[in-house]
Amino acid sequence: MDDDELIASLAGGDDMALRQLFDRHAPWLAARLRKALPPDDVEDVLQETFLAVWKNAGTYQPRGTPAAWLWVIARNQAALLLRKRGPATQALLDEGGPVSDPAEAAATRTDLDVAAAAALGPPGCPDRELWRLMYEEGRPVAEVAELMGVPEGTVKSRAHRARRLLRAALGGVQ
Amino acid sequence: MNDPSLNEPIGGGSRSAANDDIDLDRVWVNVAAEVWRRHPGRLERTAARLLRSPGLARALFTTPSLLLPWLIASAVVLAVGALTQVGAGQPVVWLIAPAVAAVGIAYSYGPGLDPAWELSCSMPVSDRLVLLTRGVAVFAMNAVLGLIASAATLGTHASAGTAQLTFAWLLPMTAACAFALAVAVAVRSAMAGAGAGVGAWLTLVLAHSATDGAGGGLSAPALTSAITDANLYLPYLAVAACCAVIVLFATRPRRGLL
Amino acid sequence: MNIELTDVTRTFGRNKAVDGVSLAVGPGVFGLLGPNGAGKTSLLRMLATVLPPSSGTVRLLDRDPSRPAARTEIRRRLGYLPQNLGYYPSFTVAEFVEYFALLKEMPAHQVPKAVAAAVERVDLGPRAKARLRTLSGGMLRRVGIAQAIVNGPDLLLLDEPTAGLDPEQRVAFRTLIRDLGQHATVVVSTHLVEDVGTACSEVALMAEGKVVFRGTPDELTAQGEGHQVGDSPLERGYSAVLAASREQVAA
Numbered sequence: 001m002d003d004d005e006l007i008a009s010l011a012g013g014d015d016m017a018l019r020q021l022f023d024r025h026a027p028w029l030a031a032r033l034r035k036a037l038p039p040d041d042v043e044d045v046l047q048e049t050f051l052a053v054w055k056n057a058g059t060y061q062p063r064g065t066p067a068a069w070l071w072v073i074a075r076n077q078a079a080l081l082l083r084k085r086g087p088a089t090q091a092l093l094d095e096g097g098p099v100s101d102p103a104e105a106a107a108t109r110t111d112l113d114v115a116a117a118a119a120l121g122p123p124g125c126p127d128r129e130l131w132r133l134m135y136e137e138g139r140p141v142a143e144v145a146e147l148m149g150v151p152e153g154t155v156k157s158r159a160h161r162a163r164r165l166l167r168a169a170l171g172g173v174q
Numbered sequence: 175m176n177d178p179s180l181n182e183p184i185g186g187g188s189r190s191a192a193n194d195d196i197d198l199d200r201v202w203v204n205v206a207a208e209v210w211r212r213h214p215g216r217l218e219r220t221a222a223r224l225l226r227s228p229g230l231a232r233a234l235f236t237t238p239s240l241l242l243p244w245l246i247a248s249a250v251v252l253a254v255g256a257l258t259q260v261g262a263g264q265p266v267v268w269l270i271a272p273a274v275a276a277v278g279i280a281y282s283y284g285p286g287l288d289p290a291w292e293l294s295c296s297m298p299v300s301d302r303l304v305l306l307t308r309g310v311a312v313f314a315m316n317a318v319l320g321l322i323a324s325a326a327t328l329g330t331h332a333s334a335g336t337a338q339l340t341f342a343w344l345l346p347m348t349a350a351c352a353f354a355l356a357v358a359v360a361v362r363s364a365m366a367g368a369g370a371g372v373g374a375w376l377t378l379v380l381a382h383s384a385t386d387g388a389g390g391g392l393s394a395p396a397l398t399s400a401i402t403d404a405n406l407y408l409p410y411l412a413v414a415a416c417c418a419v420i421v422l423f424a425t426r427p428r429r430g431l432l
Numbered sequence: 433m434n435i436e437l438t439d440v441t442r443t444f445g446r447n448k449a450v451d452g453v454s455l456a457v458g459p460g461v462f463g464l465l466g467p468n469g470a471g472k473t474s475l476l477r478m479l480a481t482v483l484p485p486s487s488g489t490v491r492l493l494d495r496d497p498s499r500p501a502a503r504t505e506i507r508r509r510l511g512y513l514p515q516n517l518g519y520y521p522s523f524t525v526a527e528f529v530e531y532f533a534l535l536k537e538m539p540a541h542q543v544p545k546a547v548a549a550a551v552e553r554v555d556l557g558p559r560a561k562a563r564l565r566t567l568s569g570g571m572l573r574r575v576g577i578a579q580a581i582v583n584g585p586d587l588l589l590l591d592e593p594t595a596g597l598d599p600e601q602r603v604a605f606r607t608l609i610r611d612l613g614q615h616a617t618v619v620v621s622t623h624l625v626e627d628v629g630t631a632c633s634e635v636a637l638m639a640e641g642k643v644v645f646r647g648t649p650d651e652l653t654a655q656g657e658g659h660q661v662g663d664s665p666l667e668r669g670y671s672a673v674l675a676a677s678r679e680q681v682a683a
Contacts, residue, residue, distance in 0.1 A: 015206070015209050015210065015560065015561060016558055018205070018209060019202070019206075019557065019558065022198075022202055022205065026198050026201065026202075027198065030196045030198060034196065039195040039196050042196050043196060043197065043200065043201050043204075046196075046198075046201045047201050047204045047205055050201075050205045051205060051208055051209075054205075054208075054209055199552070202552070202557075203545065203548045203549050203552055204545065204548075206548040206551075206552065206557065206560065207544040207545040207547070207548035207549075208544065210526040210544070210547065210548055210551075210560050210561065211544040212526070212527060212530060222540075227534075227537070228534045228540050228543075229531070229534035229535040229536075229537065232530075232531055232534050232535075233531075233535075236520075236523075236531070239520070239522050239523075240520055240522075241522070288518075289517075289518020289519055289520065290517060290518050290519065290520065291518075292477075292482060292514045292516070292517070293512065293514055293517055293532065293579070294535070295482045296480045296481060296482050296507060296510060296512045297507060297532070297535040297536060298504045298505075298507040298508045298535070298536055298537045299535045299536075299537060304535075
């Protein structure tokens with residue numbers, strides 16, 4: 001079963017589906033969380049993440065990638081954990097700015113492969129290429145415009161559309 | 175008490191993690207603990223407090239789910255109840271009826287039919303206490319069914335017999351078993367509880383016969399009326415209330431327990 | 433020592449099922465071998481406090497099980513898998529293990545995690561919410577092992593634990609008891625010699641109610657030198673000791 005089917009199944013109370021989802025995604029979630037958190041906290045966050053998945057599977061809407069949905073939940077659980085400990089530790093998890101917009105939050109390097117694949121299409125298509133140049137490689141607008149052979153205004157409007165598509169792909173889950 | 179090696183799964187293989195310092199198997203066990211967790215209802219939680227044992231409360235509420243023992247125990251209880259009506263003029267019937275019913279319940283939920291009986295005998299919670307608890311469950315649930323049947327058959331030919339069975343046998347026996355269980359829980363001894371239950375039954379019967387104006391003494395009519403007399407329902411309720419007071423006092427919440 | 437038996441006897445009518453057994457066992461895995469009717473199950477039942485001895489003294493976990501309070505404390509720290517364990521068909525795997533965790537008077541807040549750990553430990557996680565009536569014999573046996581280990585016992589008694597398990601599961605089982613034996617006394621009673629060969633640090637062989645051999649598996653193997661009956665060295669040692677005990681009885 002693919003991830004969407006697993007989530008639909010566990011929304012119906014299938015704990016086996018949760019187990020499969022855990023086996024599939026816990027390792028990479030752990031690896032990403034470990035970049036910002038100590039091992040004990042990673043384990044706590046993972047536990048709360050998958051319990052949140054179990055409780056909220058019914059709210060998942062299969063428009064985006066399940067992995068991105070999981071990451072948003074994990075990130076939120078990590079933020080909750082750190083918020084309890086104070087603002088200084090909150091900064092550990094911030095990667096380049098506030099987390100208010102899930103699309104902006106997901107537009108970090110760690111989210112790129114996962115979210116962009118579903119929202120922007122396969123590598124090579126214009127939106128995906130623009131995303132790669134601007135956000136993965138961090139090139140300025142002028143350079144991206146030159147490389148793609150389009151005006152800077154076009155680059156900016158395509159970037160805006162790409163962020164909108166990514167936001168829709170994440171399903172607006174908080 | 176908690177063995178760390180219990181967290182390591184066997185056979186199924188460990189979950190690999192990019193970081194060796196994160197135990198994903200332990201994380202999964204914690205997730206599974208919440209997902210598989212059974213949430214007892216309010217009645218069971220109340221019973222756990224009254225009985226001072228979540229295990230006894232679970233035994234009480236799972237009594238009907240052991241289907242074959244439940245059917246046989248209920249059949250014995252109802253058959254004995256019917257016999258007491260047939261033998262209304264025989265004092266010995268009233269004296270041995272509870273014993274016959276108890277043997278039937280003990281066989282059904284004991285070494286006769288309980289598939290996990292030997293295991294139950296190795297538990298800290300006494301197997302006799304579990305049997306006493308199951309006895310209360312058998313009588314109480316059949317009493318409830320009897321009350322429903324009595325209400326349903328009101329005004330019909332079967333009304334008198336159903337009411338007799340319910341009010342003269344099932345309800346008094348429920349009270350006696352509840353008293354026995356209350357004493358057993360308070361002193362943590364099933365034998366003491368059973369003795370108290372038997373004593374209470376005999377005391378009720380003999381006390382009524384001693385105050386019986388018509389014949390006095392232990393007579394068949396006195397014994398029969400001791401069981402069917404509506405005036406005794408108040409003493410039954412008083413016994414039940416005493417049980418409740420004893421148990422509530424003995425099981426009052428203490429810091430750190432239950 | 434977690435088990436101390438001194439001249440323990442158990443009779444059923446005129447049949448002496450256990451005849452003057454003396455044993456002292458500490459932490460580790462202890463194998464109890466013997467043919468059917470040797471008295472292994474009766475001995476295990478006495479260790480599980482299900483049966484009292486007819487004579488002799490028993491001390492478990494440094495307590496006297498003939499005293500009610502001590503017996504209750506022993507049972508809280510005991511795990512037992514009977515030879516013939518029946519199941520409640522309408523219970524799920526998790527419910528069955530939870531029920532006995534509660535009867536073992538485990539603190540209620542510890543039960544969910546202990547149940548999950550025990551069920552995963554015997555690799556029944558995927559079937560945790562399955563009704564027992566739907567499980568195979570081998571799976572039911574693993575449920576029995578799970579309820580035995582749920583309370584992290586200091587004394588674990590397993591009577592024919594590998595009945596119905598396939599070879600892979602039996603290998604996993606031996607790993608499990610080796611792990612548990614690092615912290616507790618594990619007694620495995622079986623008539624299958626290969627179950628004890630690699631897992632047990634010490635072995636006793638019973639015949640006709642008596643212990644006729646006690647030592648390491650290697651010492652039992654050494655008894656079989658020159659003996660022809662048996663497919664493996666340990667089996668030959670087992671057969672040799674049994675044959676010698678029968679000759680002694682006949683004489």
